[in-house]
Amino acid sequence: MAKSSGVLELSVLGLLHESPLHGYELRKRLNLLLGSFRAFSYGSLYPCLKQLVAAGMIVEDRPDVELRGAETNRRSKIVYKLTAEGKERFQDLLADAGPSAWEDESFGVHFAFFGRTDADVRMRILQGRRSRLEERLDAVRAAFSRTRTRLDDYTLELQRHGLESVEREVRWLNELIRTEDAQRE
Amino acid sequence: MAKSSGVLELSVLGLLHESPLHGYELRKRLNLLLGSFRAFSYGSLYPCLKQLVAAGMIVEDRPDVELRGAETNRRSKIVYKLTAEGKERFQDLLADAGPSAWEDESFGVHFAFFGRTDADVRMRILQGRRSRLEERLDAVRAAFSRTRTRLDDYTLELQRHGLESVEREVRWLNELIRTEDAQRE
DNA sequence: GTTAGCATGTAAGGAGTTACATGATTTT
DNA sequence: AAAATCATGTAACTCCTTACATGCTAAC
Numbered sequence A, B: 001m002a003k004s005s006g007v008l009e010l011s012v013l014g015l016l017h018e019s020p021l022h023g024y025e026l027r028k029r030l031n032l033l034l035g036s037f038r039a040f041s042y043g044s045l046y047p048c049l050k051q052l053v054a055a056g057m058i059v060e061d062r063p064d065v066e067l068r069g070a071e072t073n074r075r076s077k078i079v080y081k082l083t084a085e086g087k088e089r090f091q092d093l094l095a096d097a098g099p100s101a102w103e104d105e106s107f108g109v110h111f112a113f114f115g116r117t118d119a120d121v122r123m124r125i126l127q128g129r130r131s132r133l134e135e136r137l138d139a140v141r142a143a144f145s146r147t148r149t150r151l152d153d154y155t156l157e158l159q160r161h162g163l164e165s166v167e168r169e170v171r172w173l174n175e176l177i178r179t180e181d182a183q184r185e
Numbered sequence C: 001g002t003t004a005g006c007a008t009g010t011a012a013g014g015a016g017t018t019a020c021a022t023g024a025t026t027t028t
Numbered sequence D: 001a002a003a004a005t006c007a008t009g010t011a012a013c014t015c016c017t018t019a020c021a022t023g024c025t026a027a028c
Helices: A007-018 A023-033 A042-054 A063-067 A084-095 A104-112 A119-146 A153-183 B007-018 B023-033 B042-054 B063-067 B084-095 B104-112 B119-146 B153-183
Strands: A058-061 A079-082 B058-061 B079-082
Touching: A007 A023, A007 A042, A007 A058, A007 A079, A007 A084, A007 A104, A023 A042, A023 B119, A042 A058, A042 A079, A079 A084, A104 A119, A104 B153, A119 A153, A119 B023, A153 B104, A153 B153, B007 B023, B007 B042, B007 B058, B007 B079, B007 B084, B007 B104, B023 B042, B042 B058, B042 B079, B079 B084, B104 B119, B119 B153
Parallel strands: none
Antiparallel strands: A058 A079, B058 B079
16 A cells, blocks of 8 residues: 555565565565664565565465365465566666665665666765765764763763764775776776 | 653653753754764654653743733743653663663663663663674574575675674673773772 | 474554644844 | 744654464474
């Protein structure tokens, strides 16, 4: 019913692009793919699969049903595979180098599928992400220097650690951008 | 109406504990306090303030209204201040050294208010957070070694960077725990 | 034969955002 | 007097989780 269009949809399409999978297995791959960043529950995954079926992006395949008698209404594994339309949708989502690709929640997934993303889109996403983080550094540092109320020691330490984390990610992005540039030759 | 009991409530109570503030200013302090971790919009803040008023944790003060004629129904700044009950509630929330204090979303806030938290609660939260992260490291590494399908280069790099980030936070926690220990003498 | 893990699903609800709507105050 | 910023608020909506409910399959 909803159009979703979030991290989950992209992840599912991407994983099914590699090979057909059933929900349970899909979830494990999902949480491996996204690593320490994110995890999804079945309560999100199954409705999402349903919705993708309804939208014609994937189709269900029930291997067990064909093998056994049809009278049993038993539950079985449902293997999902991408349709041609689904593949197209996936490519469209990957081709989007707009802000939605470099925000906190979605950058990870987009990056995970960089292997199937055009080099120029990769570059624009990396640069977008970098300036996003630099903006944030500026904002925090500005707010910090503007602040007159002296902060608690722990609050300060949290701040420091937060800034350092962001700076670290910027360095990581710099490295990646450099590598991408080198590979263009 | 809802009980909320989340990051926002704790942050608001903590900030108002330092000094009375109006919503707009409160939001800026909030986003400074939480630094690069989190940001809240007015759409969350104002309903939360209403709810805290209803619960008797804070009270409204409208400075302008008293100064000027009462016939004008004009909008004015609303300064919120903590009640005795609110202070108690804040201390109760700070005294909770359970899992809810060391999850991703809430650890930051709890840490920011460590200056007002008992030393033993601080220690239990730091240790809880650390074992939470170590569990995650184990899970990711286990899933990683169990995986037979060779991963995409970019996916691998994302994974590596994610692991490194978590390891870095563990080292930070180790350092903090060491410092806390040293201060106990 | 029972426990543990595989497998699918739904209903209710939490926590927050976005977009909108309005008005006051300060700066240029 | 226009523009920017300060200031408060609401309604609709999104995305996801939790808790529940069910059943299959392998291992011990």
